[in-house]
Amino acid sequence: MKVLITGGTGYIGSHTIIEMIETGKFTPVCVDSCERSTPETIDRIEKITGVRVPFYQLNICNKESFFKIFEENKDIIGIIHFAAYKCVPESVEKPLEYYRNNLQSLENVLEACLKYNVSNLIFSSSCSIYGEVEQLPVNEDTPMGVPFCPYAHTKQIGEEMIKFFAQVNPQFNAVILRYFNPVGAHSSGLNGELSPDKPNNLMPIITQVGIGKMEKMTVFGTDYHTRDGSCIRDYVHVSDIADAHIKALEFLMEKRNGTNCEVFNLGSGSGVSVLEMINAFEETTGVKLNYTLGARRTGDIPAIYSDSARASNLLHWQCKKNIVEMVKSAWKWEQNLVIND
Numbered sequence: 001m002k003v004l005i006t007g008g009t010g011y012i013g014s015h016t017i018i019e020m021i022e023t024g025k026f027t028p029v030c031v032d033s034c035e036r037s038t039p040e041t042i043d044r045i046e047k048i049t050g051v052r053v054p055f056y057q058l059n060i061c062n063k064e065s066f067f068k069i070f071e072e073n074k075d076i077i078g079i080i081h082f083a084a085y086k087c088v089p090e091s092v093e094k095p096l097e098y099y100r101n102n103l104q105s106l107e108n109v110l111e112a113c114l115k116y117n118v119s120n121l122i123f124s125s126s127c128s129i130y131g132e133v134e135q136l137p138v139n140e141d142t143p144m145g146v147p148f149c150p151y152a153h154t155k156q157i158g159e160e161m162i163k164f165f166a167q168v169n170p171q172f173n174a175v176i177l178r179y180f181n182p183v184g185a186h187s188s189g190l191n192g193e194l195s196p197d198k199p200n201n202l203m204p205i206i207t208q209v210g211i212g213k214m215e216k217m218t219v220f221g222t223d224y225h226t227r228d229g230s231c232i233r234d235y236v237h238v239s240d241i242a243d244a245h246i247k248a249l250e251f252l253m254e255k256r257n258g259t260n261c262e263v264f265n266l267g268s269g270s271g272v273s274v275l276e277m278i279n280a281f282e283e284t285t286g287v288k289l290n291y292t293l294g295a296r297r298t299g300d301i302p303a304i305y306s307d308s309a310r311a312s313n314l315l316h317w318q319c320k321k322n323i324v325e326m327v328k329s330a331w332k333w334e335q336n337l338v339i340n341d
């Protein structure tokens with residue numbers, strides 16, 4: 001069963017393709033503009049799996065070229081839609097680019113589902129749709145909050161677009177997966193997150209400071225009302241996130257979905273603080289990190305983590321990899337990047 005992966009040379013997309021090949025139930029076809037990734041990811045996937053994934057390098061905002069894929073692959077039964085810009089600070093600086101890119105791409109995906117009778121869609125959403133939360137852990141019934149940036153807003157609008165589309169297309173089935181903080185890398189050390197020169201996210205910054213690419217890092221705020229004053233997040237290993245996408249496809253193919261638009265939070269059920277993550281890295285790798293305790297980062301929320309009961313009961317999905325494996329795999333990938341630089 002052929003499944004189109006948009007954004008398939010990206011961090012989560014590439015790990016999902018690897019997982020799909022290794023489980024063998026679905027056949028991936030990859031499309032990516034490589035504006036924020038590299039075609040070399042296809043080589044890395046081949047090195048890990050022995051499979052060269054069919055790959056279209058194009059921007060799916062361009063409907064003409066995007067629809068060509070469906071003309072050439074009449075047997076696509078599903079789409080996993082990862083392709084989107086996802087940098088929070090950049091979305092604040094360039095809101096129109098985020099609305100155009102993230103919403104136009106989704107609109108084209110939905111139009112393709114209609115035009116080519118593709119009846120299964122898995123949509124990559126984010127915990128950022130919650131904004132600042134009072135009640136923890138969150139779950140799928142926690143209402144969307146006031147969006148704190150255009151990126152989060154595009155994910156909220158995207159979820160609503162899919163819900164309204166599903167309402168008038170009963171033959172169409174969607175699963176919306178809300179990621180919390182994906183981290184780590186493939187256990188082989190041959191695939192992982194390719195950060196921009198200056199990463200924003202905690203784990204790539206930790207490993208770059210550890211390896212010496214960055215001289216030092218700052219803990220953004222230690223005066224939050226959390227157990228150690230630093231922010232708490234729900235970190236989930238990227239391979240566990242990838243596994244959830246295969247399980248979501250199986251959930252739809254086996255018609256276990258109650259409605260034709262189901263939402264799942266991909267969280268671990270508990271949170272880890274910044275200082276705890278730094279400590280886990282130092283303990284696991286034996287590498288001392290050069291960090292200072294600094295001021296809060298604008299836009300950060302004190303804590304968020306998710307109850308994982310719904311995904312566990314209905315998708316039969318759990319987080320299998322713990323914080324040590326998250327740190328170990330991220331560190332192995334960072335070391336390999338240096339060797340292959």
Ligand code: WQD
Binds near residue numbers: 086218
């Ligand atoms: C985690 C914590 C920082 C760097 C964002 C998006 C979210 C998702 C994941 C797309 C925060 C702290 C970080 C540093 C630090 N992306 N930190 N020093 O902000 O929770 O989530 O990325 O879907 O949508 O919002 O992740 O990794 O940037 O930060 O103290 O040098 O680490 O303040 O508390 P975040 P993050």
